[in-house]
Amino acid sequence: MKRRNFILLFFLLSCVLIIISQCKEEEERVDVRGETYIGMHSCRSCHQGIVDDYLQNAHFNTSKTLTTGEDIDSLGVEDGDFIFNEHTKVGIEKTPGGLYQTAYIRGENVKSEKADIVFGSGKTAYTLAYWYGNKLMQMPLNFLVKEHLWVNSPGFPSDQIYFGRAIVSRCLECHGSYVKTNLIPQSNMTVEEEFVKNSLMAGVDCERCHGPAAEHVSFHQQNPELKEGKKLVGYRQLSKEQRMDMCGICHSGASLQVTNSTFFVKPGDTVKTLPEFADYVGGNIDVHGKQKQLIEASKCYQMSKMDCNTCHSVHQKESPSLVAHAKQCISCHQEVKHSSLNNMQASTVNTNCVDCHMPIQTSDDIGFQKSNSKEKIPYQVRTHKIAVY
Ligand code: HEC
Ligand code: HEC
Ligand code: HEC
Ligand code: HEC
Ligand code: HEC
Ligand code: HEC
Ligand code: HEC
Numbered sequence: 001m002k003r004r005n006f007i008l009l010f011f012l013l014s015c016v017l018i019i020i021s022q023c024k025e026e027e028e029r030v031d032v033r034g035e036t037y038i039g040m041h042s043c044r045s046c047h048q049g050i051v052d053d054y055l056q057n058a059h060f061n062t063s064k065t066l067t068t069g070e071d072i073d074s075l076g077v078e079d080g081d082f083i084f085n086e087h088t089k090v091g092i093e094k095t096p097g098g099l100y101q102t103a104y105i106r107g108e109n110v111k112s113e114k115a116d117i118v119f120g121s122g123k124t125a126y127t128l129a130y131w132y133g134n135k136l137m138q139m140p141l142n143f144l145v146k147e148h149l150w151v152n153s154p155g156f157p158s159d160q161i162y163f164g165r166a167i168v169s170r171c172l173e174c175h176g177s178y179v180k181t182n183l184i185p186q187s188n189m190t191v192e193e194e195f196v197k198n199s200l201m202a203g204v205d206c207e208r209c210h211g212p213a214a215e216h217v218s219f220h221q222q223n224p225e226l227k228e229g230k231k232l233v234g235y236r237q238l239s240k241e242q243r244m245d246m247c248g249i250c251h252s253g254a255s256l257q258v259t260n261s262t263f264f265v266k267p268g269d270t271v272k273t274l275p276e277f278a279d280y281v282g283g284n285i286d287v288h289g290k291q292k293q294l295i296e297a298s299k300c301y302q303m304s305k306m307d308c309n310t311c312h313s314v315h316q317k318e319s320p321s322l323v324a325h326a327k328q329c330i331s332c333h334q335e336v337k338h339s340s341l342n343n344m345q346a347s348t349v350n351t352n353c354v355d356c357h358m359p360i361q362t363s364d365d366i367g368f369q370k371s372n373s374k375e376k377i378p379y380q381v382r383t384h385k386i387a388v389y
Pocket of ligand 2: 040043047050051054059204205206207208209210235236309314315
């Protein structure tokens with residue numbers, strides 16, 4: 001009798017413990033990056049304005065998981081065909097169940113995949129990816145937003161449909177907040193990456209640029225009267241080099257390789273303190289986004305206190321207009337004599353410094369092949385080397 005009571009009591013106690021522990025888990029959503037991280041949802045109670053703006057910023061939207069019909073509608077893409085040749089095409093179909101790319105050879109459906117993740121905020125282009133086991137694979141076609149056109153993904157063969165390129169963790173280091181990666185040894189002595197699917201955090205979140213903030217949050221929750229930020233390294237405390245490197249981990253070009261991932265870089269770290277930041281020797285990652293090197297090569301940067309934040313505010317919804325950028329230039333250049341310009345050109349001088357001194361250039365590395373054509377749409381980027389052209 002006594003023994004039975006004891007067992008019953010033990011059983012009841014265990015139930016209570018399990019329930020309590022589950023409630024606790026509900027309460028403190030654990031961040032996959034570890035307990036020093038806390039996640040963007042917890043910033044809003046004290047930084048509402050910044051969070052609301054940032055939800056529309058290109059960094060936050062630079063990768064997304066596509067789960068609902070609304071996610072897919074928000075891309076603004078339509079059904080279509082991409083013709084490789086008379087026998088071979090890719091069809092794009094938007095259904096209530098998802099966005100599909102399907103390979104047709106002589107009219108027969110030979111492979112069809114549903115997009116699970118999109119890369120790109122929609123400023124210039126979308127790259128789509130699908131899960132293949134624990135690998136993320138790139139889909140054959142990209143979408144160009146301004147041209148409103150499906151194109152062959154850059155670097156892919158121009159005469160056949162290609163489903164075989166893996167999205168590596170390096171893409172997510174610049175276009176996401178975290179993914180846990182396992183290296184799987186292959187029989188040919190190489191290693192291949194596999195992701196832990198539910199560890200993927202799409203979009204660049206606050207703690208990518210501000211470092212782990214769990215302590216900051218709990219400190220300010222306990223000290224609500226304090227108006228000065230604590231337990232976190234602010235950008236004002238950083239040197240110019242340290243500020244540049246916080247942007248530079250993602251804006252130094254994809255050809256740079258790091259042996260350790262950059263997911264845990266935090267303010268105060270510099271590219272030099274990273275174990276390895278050497279030339280990329282691996283697969284064919286497209287070259288884009290070298291703003292750091294280009295700004296550093298400019299006299300404006302070398303002879304002033306300028307850094308990226310002189311001209312960009314990374315929390316804002318919209319990037320500044322060219323006129324707003326001109327005002328930034330004028331704040332340092334009040335008295336420029338443009339003696340070589342004719343009247344027509346001189347009339348634009350005060351409103352558009354950028355098109356003359358940071359002209360749009362065409363990338364040699366990337367071009368987008370059009371459907372049923374050998375023609376390529378060039379990839380155009382504005383140079384960040386400020387100079388007289
Ligand atoms: C309980 C309130 C609270 C929460 C939650 C909170 N902060 Fe803060 N934070 C503050 C206060 C107060 C300041 C100082 C005033 C200011 O700059 O807004 C501050 C300042 C900052 C600063 C500037 C630091 C400096 O020295 O320049 C950063 C960056 C920051 N917070 C990031 C975050 C991030 C990221 C989150 C979410 C992970 C977050 N905060 C959540 C209260 C909070
Ligand atoms: C792409 C990098 C980046 C991301 C992402 C980012 N910040 Fe910032 N944040 C900065 C920089 C750079 C500064 C310093 C700006 C300056 O000094 O002009 C800053 C400054 C701040 C400050 C100080 C007050 C201010 O307005 O200058 C707070 C608070 C802050 N950030 C909170 C956040 C929160 C909350 C998020 C997420 C919703 C976030 N940041 C996301 C780069 C970032
Ligand atoms: C974690 C990687 C990462 C970091 C850190 C980062 N960026 Fe970016 N940034 C990106 C990516 C990726 C894009 C492309 C977004 C898209 O999909 O359109 C981007 C786009 C931009 C854009 C163009 C989009 C726009 O809103 O006009 C600017 C400007 C920019 N970054 C400035 C900065 C500055 C300044 C910093 C440092 C304070 C910084 N970034 C730090 C990854 C990063
Ligand atoms: C070193 C950081 C870095 C790496 C690695 C990287 N990107 Fe990017 N990516 C950027 C930046 C920064 C931009 C913004 C445009 C620019 O500066 O050229 C960008 C732009 C893009 C865009 C266009 C977004 C828009 O503006 O609409 C897509 C799509 C994209 N990247 C996909 C990828 C994929 C897929 C990979 C991996 C194969 C990759 N990127 C690797 C930094 C990176
Ligand atoms: C933080 C201050 C600052 C800002 C902002 C700034 N510059 Fe400069 N810039 C300088 C300094 C300092 C020099 C070198 C001395 C000089 O030529 O006046 C310079 C030099 C130049 C030169 C001559 C370059 C050469 O190689 O001879 C041009 C052109 C120029 N700036 C254009 C611009 C434009 C366009 C903008 C806006 C997009 C701009 N600057 C923003 C400080 C700045
Ligand atoms: C002197 C001002 C100035 C500085 C400093 C500056 N930028 Fe820019 N940035 C611009 C202008 C102007 C544009 C073009 C905006 C447009 O076309 O609407 C631009 C555009 C961008 C874009 C959009 C993609 C593109 O190339 O068109 C990215 C990304 C970017 N800047 C990142 C950075 C980063 C990272 C830094 C620091 C390493 C930086 N910028 C420093 C003025 C500046
Ligand atoms: C139509 C093209 C054009 C526009 C617009 C323009 N510039 Fe220039 N800029 C030039 C040329 C060309 C030179 C070479 C010197 C000359 O013309 O006398 C130059 C020279 C300069 C220099 C170097 C002058 C020196 O003393 O060495 C600076 C600084 C400069 N521009 C800044 C600006 C700023 C700031 C704006 C916007 C308010 C601007 N420019 C608008 C074409 C332009």
